[in-house]
Every structure is written in C-alpha cells, then in structure tokens.
Amino acid sequence: MMDLFPNAWTIARREFTQRVRTKTFLIVTLVLALVGLGFGLLPVIGKLIIGDQVTTIAVHSDDAELQSSTVAALRLILNASDEGATYDITAADDAAAAEAQVRSGDLDGLLTVTRGADDELSFDALTDAGPTDQRLFAVRQAATQVNIGDRLQRAGVDPAEAGSIFAPTEFGVTRTNPESPNIEEDFGANYVMAYALVILTFMAVITYGTWVASSVAEEKSSRVMELLITAASPRQLLAGKVLGTGAAGLLQYVAVAGAAVVGFLLQGLLATALFGEGGSTGLENLDLSVLLPWGIFFVGGFMLYAILYAGLGSMASRQEDIQQVTGPMIFVGMGGYFAAFVAMSMPDAGWAKILSVIPFFSPYMLPMRMLLSNVAPWEWTLGALLMVLFLAGALWLAARVYSAGVLLYGQRANLRSAWRAVRVAR
C-alpha cells in the first residue's frame, strides 16, 4: 500500500484543484447549498404555506338534533390535532344551497348524515377532493368516531363516560439495553435522521461515483492516459483519482449539508418569530452521535464504489459509454438504498443484520440500524474489517481492469469486456 504515495497524492491534488477551480463546480455548489438551506427550513416553510389553510365543511341532516350534535362532535375531533390544519364545520339547513356552494367551490365539502331504519348512522360526502386527500381520511375517521359514540349512546353508555373509552392505553416498555436509542420520545427525530443519512449516502455514491468514472473516461478520450500510465501505476492513478474526486465531492457535500444545518438551526428562531411560542417542528431531539460512525462508513463506502466506478470508467472510450458500463454499480447502489428503507421497519431482521456488515450495503444499513435499533460492537468491527478487505480487493480488481481498459478503444464497454480485461491484464 505504501507505494501508492506520493504519486497518488500528486494525482489527487491535481484532480481536486482542477475540479474545484471550475465555474461549474462553484455554481452547482452554490445552487445545491441554497437547496440545502431550503431543505433545512422546509418544516417552517411548510407550516407557513399550509399553516393557515382552513377546510370548510357543511353538515346537513334532516334530523336537526343529529345535525347539531354531529357538527359539535366533528369540530372537536377534527381540530384536536396540532398539525396546523384547521377545519371550519358549519350546519347547513338548506341542503340544496350547500350543495350548490360545494359545486361552486365556496365550500370544500358537504357531509350528509342520515339515520337508517336500523338506527345506524350513515354518512355521505360531496366533495371534489381526490382519493389521496388527507382531509378526506381525517373526515372519514372522525365520522367513524361519531358513529361509535352514537352506538355507545344507544347501548346506554353515559356520554360523559364515552370519552374515557377512547383514552389511550397505558403501555410501558423497559429495554434490556439502557443505552438503546429506541426511546419513544426520540424516535421521530431518529427516523428523520435515518432517512436523511440513507439518502445522503445514496446520492454521494451515485453522483461522485459518476464523477470519477467520467473523469477516467475523459482522460482516456483526450489520450492523456497513455502518458499517465507510463508515469504512474494503475493503482496510484486509481487511488489518486478517487481521493481527489472524493475530496472535491466531500467539500461540496459539506457546503450543502452545512447550509441544511444552518437552516435547521435557523428554523427554531424563525418558527418562534412567525408562529410565536410552541412553533416547534419536533426535530430538536436529533441524535448527532451517529454522525461519526456514519462518516467513517460513508467515506469507506464512497471509496469502494468510486474505485469500482473508476475501473469501469476505464472501459468507456466515450462519455456516452459511461452510463452503460457503470449501470451495474447504480444497480448495487440502489439495492442498498431500497434495502435500508425496507429494513427501517424491521431493523433487527436476520437479513438486515447480514446486509449491514457487507461493505456495499453497510454504509446504508449500519447507521440506520444504529438510529432505529442497536448495533453490537462486533457488528461495527466486522463491518469495518470487511470494508477494509473489500477496499483492497476492489483496488486490485479495478487496477487490473484499468491497466487493460485504458488502452482499449472502440469496443463495446460492458461487464463482459471488463471481465476479459481482468483476465488479460498484466
């Protein structure tokens, strides 16, 4: 490994400075940083946009008493949540007039309540809300509650007692591992964090992997490659390229993530300024201790993918070939991404544990599992050990593809030709 330097360092420095110096890099980084800032502020922005949205619903029933009791009940139930959305429930004595109002768009909906021959309540909503409209779900659930309340009343339960029937059950959980992060109050924040880390990892692997591949292909098509491989070994070239591109990518990432963090920090202040006290978005409980292990596996995973991207990139003679030859890498990267999402709801499943030590997937799985469950020390160790082994193996494999691939022009660039290159390489 020691023969990698100083040449890998020379190559990495050239790669980094040449990339960072371009206008494209500067502009893209600035735009992405703005997006990051916006992302950080999203909860506040969202609250600002939909916060004062009022849904107007008219309730009609031929039974005046039923009409007024339903209005009262719906008002209570629908506005109970602190989600921000508010419902304005009114009684509509004139069904035809209310219907016309709904059709003209003055009202969001008309809910007609009827008591059938068997005393059961039935509801009928008139609205143009689409099938995925959350408000329709909310109204439907509220209607069910009204109906259950009505049934209890008919069964002779005192309306005062009916409330306590819906009270949540007391359910305590004592964890065998007191260090477990899986504490209910932190859970929402950890979930958000796990999502964010999985997405960040995926984007880095795909974006910067493609950078490395196209940078190799560019050196090949500009023919500077032949000079490079006489001056440095394929392993030095690969390592330098991955380090240099990785550093540039990391710089961009830090800029974007930094902007997002600034957004997060600012939003507390903004929320207080805009909505007064209690404008919390529930993200104050973020567990930042995961960032170090994630960082380590992120860098390891990035290098693993990038090395293979570089090897495959050397098979492409033109930019157009890159997509084709790096396809399998995107496939593996997406596999890890989706596996991590599925595993979020079952972080301790056997397959999730196995995947979380396998280097192509560990950068996604281990930090996610750390946030949502427990990762034993031996899992960290095994994951890190395998990562180092895979990195060395990938460097060896990619160097072989590379030393043969860079001299091949004008042939099909795909996995089969890459494999042939591995076998014939020096």
Place this chain on the structure above:
Amino acid sequence: MSLVIEGISKSFGVVQALDDVSFAVEPGRIFGLLGANGAGKTTCMRIVLDILRADAGRVTWQGKLNTDLPRDTWGYLPEERGLYTRMKVMEVLRFFAELYGVSEADATREVEDWLERFRIPEYRDRKVEELSKGNQQKIQFIAAILHDPDVLIMDEPFTGLDPVNVQLLKEAFLEMRDRGKTLIFSTHQMETVEELCEAIAIIDRGRVVVDGALRDVKRAMGRQVVRLATDGDGHGVEWIDGLDGISITARRADFVELRVPSGTDPQLVLTAALQRGEHVTRFEIGEPSLEEIFIEHVGRPAADEEERHLAASSRGDGKEAPR
C-alpha cells in the same frame, strides 16, 4: 549494455500483433523502427514500456528486465498526443515531472530551458488548448524528457509537424543523443530515418524483416543502384532492360534509376551505353535508398500517398487500436 528485445510475441484475441520479435539497440544511439500502419510498432513500444505485457519473450535494458526497472528509465511520446488541455503549460509539465519525483525547481528550470530552445517561451503560462497542434507536440516532447530518462521512446514523433518544427525536433533528438541518451522512434518517413538513425528495424505484420546498422542493412541488399542520364532525356532507354538482369526502377525528369543485381558489374551499363553511341551526361553508382529497401522487404511502400495525406492533414483516430 544495450536494450535487448528477445522473441516477444503478443496477440489480441485472434490478431497476432507481434510474432517472435527480436532486435537490439545500442545505448547512446538513435534507432528507427519502421513499418506500415498496423505493423506492430506501437504494441512493441508499449511492451518495452511495460504498459502491455507480452505473451512470450523478454525485454532487458543494461541486463535488467524491463518489469524490474524504475518507471523513470523511460521517456515516452505516444502516437496519440494527449495532455490536460485546460491546464497551463507549466502546470501540466510540473505535474508529470512530479509523478517522476522531479523537484518543482528543477522542473521549472528545465521547462523554461526547453521552451526557449523550441522558441515558444511566451507559452509558459498559456493553457495547452490555446496552442497549435505543432506546439502542443513540443510540449508533449518536453513532458517525455523532463525526468531525464535513459531511453526515449517516441511513436511517430514527426507526424503532423511543419518543416520548421521537424527541424527543431531533429535538433532536440541530436541534443538528447549528445547527452548520452538512447532514442528509439517509429516512423514511416524514410528520409528522416536516413538522416538521423544509425540503426533500424523494419517490422511487417508483427515480424522483424530486417534489422541492424543502416549501413549493414544497405550492404546486405547485395545490389546497387545506377543513375544514368543521356542526351536522349530518358527516351529510348528501353535497350537497358535487355542487359543482364538490370531493370529500370524509376524514370525521373532528367535521369533513369536502374537496379543492378549483385554479381553484375555496374560498369556494364556504361560500356553498353558508349557502345550504342549514347552521349552519357551522368553515371552514378550508389546504395539503394531506405525506401527501396523497405519496398524490397515489405512488398509495398511504408505509406501510400493517401496515408501520407491523411497523416499530414489530420491527427484523428487513424491508428488502429489493439483489440
């Protein structure tokens, strides 16, 4: 001790690029590697440089295997020129020098020296892409020699250069040779080889058809060339064709070139001409030109007219890559 290439063979799939190629290059000399396009010159150079591995055979320099030699033994000017075009001339050259472990100060001094020699000192801080093709090629040459390599390997170094730059590059070759370097270059321009090289190898379809000192190669042809001019101005010289195996190989504006097989005295031509009462204005006995030697061994010229035209007008992807 010299650079010795012993029995190297290389095939790419079904294509046999090199077949049992052997030749030796004396140190401190300029050596020409001749062959038509696709003959195997580039593959041969890449194997010497150890960026390709031969299927069989070995390459040694001063008794050491090329696979064991440090990279800075070699300087390489590939046929397909390529530099980082968006970098400045000095930056690019320093980068390659650094890969060979040359200090920044040494690299800077050498670069400035060579830019001066090539009469382009003002391009020091210009981007490579702003330079003409010919000037980029000079930069490429500098990149190949900055680390002071013992052996300089150049693939078609003169292709695409105008006469002034060809002359500058020839002077640079001689300068390097005077510094004790060994130079090997491939070409299909025979005149340049006659001017610069002490020894050659001709490669045809992956085989060495002839190699050795240029003088010996010419002598080994075992025949001579007679250039004859008479008052007849090249008319009515058909009588020569009847003489002992002598044939007319070229009719020039004011003389004819004759090929005289070994064992035949060239004086025979003169005697016959005088006997016929011709008025001889020129009679010259010489060695065959390299071009003739090449045609003799390979069966066709190194570059036909079309290829020469292409080589001069564009530097595209003309070269067949190994498959």
